[in-house]
Amino acid sequence: MNHKTMGRSGDTKERLLQVGFELIWNQSYGAVSVDQICERARVHKGSFYHYFPSKADLAVAAYEEHWREKQPELDEIFSAQTPPLERFERWCAHIRERQRIRAEKYGGVCGCPYGSLGAELATQEEKIRRKTQELVERTIRYLESAVADAQRQGLIEPGDPATTATRIYSTAMGYLLHARIRNDLALLEDLAPAVLHLAGAPAAAGAGG
Amino acid sequence: MNHKTMGRSGDTKERLLQVGFELIWNQSYGAVSVDQICERARVHKGSFYHYFPSKADLAVAAYEEHWREKQPELDEIFSAQTPPLERFERWCAHIRERQRIRAEKYGGVCGCPYGSLGAELATQEEKIRRKTQELVERTIRYLESAVADAQRQGLIEPGDPATTATRIYSTAMGYLLHARIRNDLALLEDLAPAVLHLAGAPAAAGAGG
DNA sequence: CTTCCACTTGAATGATCGGTCAATTGTCCT
DNA sequence: AGGACAATTGACCGATCATTCAAGTGGAAG
Numbered sequence: 001m002n003h004k005t006m007g008r009s010g011d012t013k014e015r016l017l018q019v020g021f022e023l024i025w026n027q028s029y030g031a032v033s034v035d036q037i038c039e040r041a042r043v044h045k046g047s048f049y050h051y052f053p054s055k056a057d058l059a060v061a062a063y064e065e066h067w068r069e070k071q072p073e074l075d076e077i078f079s080a081q082t083p084p085l086e087r088f089e090r091w092c093a094h095i096r097e098r099q100r101i102r103a104e105k106y107g108g109v110c111g112c113p114y115g116s117l118g119a120e121l122a123t124q125e126e127k128i129r130r131k132t133q134e135l136v137e138r139t140i141r142y143l144e145s146a147v148a149d150a151q152r153q154g155l156i157e158p159g160d161p162a163t164t165a166t167r168i169y170s171t172a173m174g175y176l177l178h179a180r181i182r183n184d185l186a187l188l189e190d191l192a193p194a195v196l197h198l199a200g201a202p203a204a205a206g207a208g209g
Numbered sequence: 210m211n212h213k214t215m216g217r218s219g220d221t222k223e224r225l226l227q228v229g230f231e232l233i234w235n236q237s238y239g240a241v242s243v244d245q246i247c248e249r250a251r252v253h254k255g256s257f258y259h260y261f262p263s264k265a266d267l268a269v270a271a272y273e274e275h276w277r278e279k280q281p282e283l284d285e286i287f288s289a290q291t292p293p294l295e296r297f298e299r300w301c302a303h304i305r306e307r308q309r310i311r312a313e314k315y316g317g318v319c320g321c322p323y324g325s326l327g328a329e330l331a332t333q334e335e336k337i338r339r340k341t342q343e344l345v346e347r348t349i350r351y352l353e354s355a356v357a358d359a360q361r362q363g364l365i366e367p368g369d370p371a372t373t374a375t376r377i378y379s380t381a382m383g384y385l386l387h388a389r390i391r392n393d394l395a396l397l398e399d400l401a402p403a404v405l406h407l408a409g410a411p412a413a414a415g416a417g418g
Numbered sequence: 419c420t421t422c423c424a425c426t427t428g429a430a431t432g433a434t435c436g437g438t439c440a441a442t443t444g445t446c447c448t
Numbered sequence: 449a450g451g452a453c454a455a456t457t458g459a460c461c462g463a464t465c466a467t468t469c470a471a472g473t474g475g476a477a478g
Contacts, residue, residue, distance in 0.1 A: 010455095012455080027332055027333055028239065028328075028330065028332075028333065029239070030237065030238070030239025030240065030329070031239065031329075031330075031333050033434075033435065033436080034436060034437080035434080035435080035436090043456090044456065044457055044458065045436095045437085045457090045458080046439080046456065046457060046458070046459095047455070047456055048437095049436090049437065049438075049439095050454085050455065051455095053437095054436080054437080055436065055437090106332070108331070108332045109331075110332070111328065111331070114390070115328060115383075115386050115390075116328040116329070118386065118389065119237075119320065119324060119325040119328040119329065119386055119389060119390075120237045120239070120325070120329045121237065121240075122317070122318075122320070122390050122392065123235060123236060123237075123317045123318075123319065123389070123392075124236055124237065124240050129390060129392065133390050133391050133392075136390060163399055166387070166396070167380075167399065167403045167406075169387070170380060170383035170384045170386075170387045170396075170403075171376075171379060171380040171383050171403075171407075172383070173383040173386055173387060174324075174378075174379035174380050174381070174382040174383020174384070174386065175379045175383070177327065177379075177382055177383065178345070178375070178378070178379045178382060180328060180331045180332070181323070181324075181327035181328075181331050181338065181341050181342050181345060182342050182345075183331065183332075183338065183342075187375070187379075190372055190375070190376065194376045194379075194380075194407070197376075197406075197407065198406065198407065221425080221426085242464075242466080243466060244464080244465080244466090252426090253426065253427055253428065254427090254428080254429095254466095254468095255426065255427060255428070255429095255468085255469080256425070256426060256427080257467095258466090258467065258469095259424085259425065259426080262467095263466080263467080264466065264467090
């Protein structure tokens with residue numbers, strides 16, 4: 001182990017990152033106080049500022065840490081071993097399941113963590129805007145390669161993969177935001193069809209009833 | 210005039226609504242204080258609470274008032290005299306122009322006012338969640354009737370107009386949120402093509418380069 | 419003129435905010 | 449054993465928050 005010293009438990013920083021992400025996603029950056037995060041993480045305020053210079057820095061670190069934890073799942077969902085169009089379906093199913101679990105747990109639809117934080121702070125905290133932008137772009141890379149694969153296999157119409165991937169991500173983020181606003185998971189039933197339609201998959205083109 | 214008495218200027222409430230909407234859209238609900246709103250509106254705090262029982266109530270009233278002012282523009286954009294697909298194009302052009310003007314004025318892309326407020330407060334302030342939901346649904350009604358008209362004229366593929374309209378709105382809201390996060394208006398160049406593709410317009414199907 | 423009341427004023431409230439700090443604890447290294 | 453230092457503690461700070469309120473102001477109605 002390279003951690004030179006460990007005062008006590010050693011996972012204090014981890015707990016702050018975890019709790020911070022959960023609370024901010026669920027509520028909002030402004031609605032969550034540093035005290036609240038510390039209380040839920042069973043950490044004293046001094047420790048918070050020992051690890052993070054500011055609340056905004058915690059948010060950035062918490063989101064980055066969340067990505068780090070969840071990236072393996074995305075790697076699997078977008079595995080090159082999976083047929084391209086099935087990757088989209090699995091991605092949408094993953095999103096829906098995640099939302100369902102959270103909505104059940106907290107009693108309300110949470111929506112997209114990047115979207116919610118970005119919407120709130122993009123014009124206020126440049127650090128946070130940049131981080132959310134970065135995480136969005138990382139996700140779009142998965143979509144882009146899936147689009148390119150699907151095109152090479154003739155599964156969808158040709159076009160610029162970057163544009164199509166951005167279209168798909170924007171739509172998914174919009175659906176999640178819409179679901180949060182309506183507080184209704186049912187909206188997400190149309191997520192996969194909409195995404196496949198946007199990708200240019202011929203079979204799923206209709207707005208099914 | 211039926212206003213029984215008028216202390217002084219008579220448009221105090223109007224100014225609070227106007228300033229409140231502008232600041233909240235631009236920044237966020239949490240980042241804007243009642244003091245800030247009062248200062249910019251040149252109104253004393255006591256007057257604020259004479260007109261509105263709380264900050265949340267001001268936000269709700271400000272958003273409703275904004276809709277009231279902007280509804281005529283939507284009525285015109287979605288006029289039955291306009292060919293259905295052209296309505297979508299005009300709507301997208303209207304959104305882009307609005308965003309361009311605001312971005313120029315404030316130095317940052319503002320995104321969708323309903324989306325941003327809803328994302329921030331949907332799980333915290335039920336009053337505000339309901340109002341944003343209501344405004345979103347009102348807008349979707351325009352899209353829905355345009356979709357229905359386009360279908361009857363054989364311009365797009367058949368399908369449930371409500372589903373298609375919701376798809377289109379979610380996507381537009383997602384684009385605006387994405388543009389706010391990236392702080393880049395260029396993203397909106399693809400808004401109209403994406404919307405027309407989602408509507409099912411045959412010509413605009415490709416993700417143009 | 420006088421009564422009335424919507425409206426305005428500006429100070430004050432207590433709570434909570436993000437952030438600071440000096441003192442202490444515990445552990446590793448020598 | 450003892451120095452060094454990361455980690456922890458908990459009190460503390462001034463600023464700002466949403467909200468309250470009592471005292472004024474001025475026009476309309478009787």
